[in-house]
């Protein structure tokens with residue numbers, strides 16, 4: 001912490017006609033301020049990291065063998081389970097023919113894998129929820 005009594009000491013030194021001592025103390029306080037600013041920036045980054053982790057913990061979920069993220073009520077995904085479980089990265093899978101492909105780790109999830117079969121089921125379930133307009 002910054003010792004605020006230092007400012008009074010500096011003022012007193014100037015008042016006593018000791019500008020060199022005051023200047024030295026002022027430089028000390030300045031260097032402490034710079035160190036505190038650096039520490040505060042580092043803490044802001046750590047806080048942001050914890051907020052991101054908390055956000056993920058509250059909004060990331062597993063379904064059909066893939067990871068999904070709920071943002072503002074919208075389901076985002078699917079994200080690569082391999083990348084998330086090994087690197088903590090959320091990599092959105094891309095459609096590649098009848099399979100899903102991870103552009104990061106190059107893993108392919110084919111329709112023969114249980115996860116992709118579930119995705120197909122999930123999509124049908126989603127379509128079933130569409131309520132047609134009354135004619």
Ligand SMILES: [Zn+2]
Nearest residue numbers: 080083102105
């Ligand atoms: Zn991946």
